[in-house]
Amino acid sequence: MQKTLSFIRSNQDRYLDELKQFLAIPSVSTNPENKPDIQRCASWVATQMQTIGLENINIMPTGGHPAVYGEWLKAPGKPTLLIYGHYDVQPVDPLNLWTSPPFEATIRNGNLFARGSADDKGQVHIHFKALEAWMKTMGSLPINVKMIIEGEEEIGSEHLEPFLKANKKLLKSDLVLISDTSMFARGVPSVCYGLRGLAYMQIDLMGPNRDLHSGSFGGSVHNPIQALTEIISQLHDDKGRITIPGFYDSVRKLSKKERDAYAKLPWSDKTYSKDLGVRELYGEKGFSTLERLWARPTLECNGIWGGFTGEGAKTVLPAKASAKISMRLVPDQKSGDIAKMFEKHIKKIAPKTVQVTVRNLHGGEAAITPIDHPGVQAAVSALEKGFGKKPLYQREGGSIPIVVQFKKILGLDTVLLGFGLPDENAHAPDEFLNLDNYFGGIRTAAHYYNELPGFLKRK
Numbered sequence: 001m002q003k004t005l006s007f008i009r010s011n012q013d014r015y016l017d018e019l020k021q022f023l024a025i026p027s028v029s030t031n032p033e034n035k036p037d038i039q040r041c042a043s044w045v046a047t048q049m050q051t052i053g054l055e056n057i058n059i060m061p062t063g064g065h066p067a068v069y070g071e072w073l074k075a076p077g078k079p080t081l082l083i084y085g086h087y088d089v090q091p092v093d094p095l096n097l098w099t100s101p102p103f104e105a106t107i108r109n110g111n112l113f114a115r116g117s118a119d120d121k122g123q124v125h126i127h128f129k130a131l132e133a134w135m136k137t138m139g140s141l142p143i144n145v146k147m148i149i150e151g152e153e154e155i156g157s158e159h160l161e162p163f164l165k166a167n168k169k170l171l172k173s174d175l176v177l178i179s180d181t182s183m184f185a186r187g188v189p190s191v192c193y194g195l196r197g198l199a200y201m202q203i204d205l206m207g208p209n210r211d212l213h214s215g216s217f218g219g220s221v222h223n224p225i226q227a228l229t230e231i232i233s234q235l236h237d238d239k240g241r242i243t244i245p246g247f248y249d250s251v252r253k254l255s256k257k258e259r260d261a262y263a264k265l266p267w268s269d270k271t272y273s274k275d276l277g278v279r280e281l282y283g284e285k286g287f288s289t290l291e292r293l294w295a296r297p298t299l300e301c302n303g304i305w306g307g308f309t310g311e312g313a314k315t316v317l318p319a320k321a322s323a324k325i326s327m328r329l330v331p332d333q334k335s336g337d338i339a340k341m342f343e344k345h346i347k348k349i350a351p352k353t354v355q356v357t358v359r360n361l362h363g364g365e366a367a368i369t370p371i372d373h374p375g376v377q378a379a380v381s382a383l384e385k386g387f388g389k390k391p392l393y394q395r396e397g398g399s400i401p402i403v404v405q406f407k408k409i410l411g412l413d414t415v416l417l418g419f420g421l422p423d424e425n426a427h428a429p430d431e432f433l434n435l436d437n438y439f440g441g442i443r444t445a446a447h448y449y450n451e452l453p454g455f456l457k458r459k
Contacts, residue, residue: 005443030155075144120179382417
């Protein structure tokens with residue numbers, strides 16, 4: 001192991017040069033004009049896998065952008081780890097807000113700025129280099145490894161579910177490892193063990209059969225915008241709880257171990273509210289801010305529109321008003337059930353003066369890998385060795401649908417071992433990856449491969 005760690009230390013400059021090459025490819029998956037770049041990036045990933053020493057490398061069609069597969073299966077009796085990541089990136093707009101060109105990786109103040117640096121090319125590259133270090137120094141890996149690096153994550157991984165179903169035998173493993181999340185804070189290594197799910201809805205209210213003059217008709221017709229705001233205002237009570245009947249029935253309660261783990265995190269409500277520019281925080285009574293962010297469900301109005309919103313004045317009483325509502329869900333809540341509850345409740349409380357339509361736009365389930373899972377405990381041990389301090393536990397409030405698909409289709413638990421930071425500007429201008437986290441991530445990944453067999457034996 002010491003040879004491997006020494007190799008990592010002595011090759012840091014080369015690692016950065018290679019990562020900059022990876023980041024220079026504008027693999028924006030949502031833009032048709034970047035399709036040649038997507039193909040070029042897939043080829044770059046395949047070449048990197050070959051250089052590392054992986055075998056059976058294949059750029060595999062998916063019905064959309066290709067996925068790149070590679071494996072090394074020469075550790076008999078050892079577990080097989082499936083490493084997942086993505087090589088596609090978000091668009092860079094607005095370009096004028098970037099301090100340096102988004103596809104010319106630039107180092108400033110210990111951070112590497114470029115699109116994809118944190119999400120997810122930099123974190124994929126961490127595993128490339130950790131695997132390479134083992135292969136170059138030891139000639140083998142301490143575990144069996146399969147890698148699948150896809151090209152559609154930033155556009156919803158539309159073709160990944162059928163890809164998994166079609167390749168269940170190829171991808172058969174003992175555990176999935178994903179590095180596409182963030183640590184709790186700078187200098188605070190942490191293991192993410194849970195993600196929230198999602199039910200995303202749209203409400204459309206129809207009033208009169210056409211837009212009306214507010215002077216001629218105001219006072220005789222219920223304005224759909226007013227009716228919609230009245231509905232939305234009824235979706236929370238004065239304690240911040242969601243009023244949909246049955247909404248909380250399946251919510252998994254936090255364990256004492258989890259609440260104690262959250263209490264150890266370096267968190268300040270005062271600092272958080274100051275950073276957000278709000279005078280006071282809001283949320284469900286009886287829970288800490290971190291508990292509300294990670295382990296309690298939410299309901300938010302994401303957009304509302306109707307009537308005239310342009311410059312100047314137009315005294316219109318609109319025929320229609322709409323809103324988009326998202327509900328972040330926690331383990332044991334089912335997105336389909338919640339969507340039905342939501343629709344039933346909205347139709348019940350909607351005034352008879354308007355017609356209401358509720359649409360379920362999309363949804364996904366929450367995911368959790370228990371703190372005491374051997375894969376999580378291996379990550380805790382590896383992080384402590386990689387960063388020199390004992391890590392903490394956290395969940396994240398967002399969703400990664402692929403985690404649920406790995407469980408549903410392949411029957412695999414997932415460990416989320418991320419090396420980003422909460423302020424890394426993922427999906428925004430000036431995205432960056434902290435270099436201490438990058439090199440610490442390579443060390444941690446190298447330790448993880450070594451630690452995993454022992455922890456899985458204790459299962």
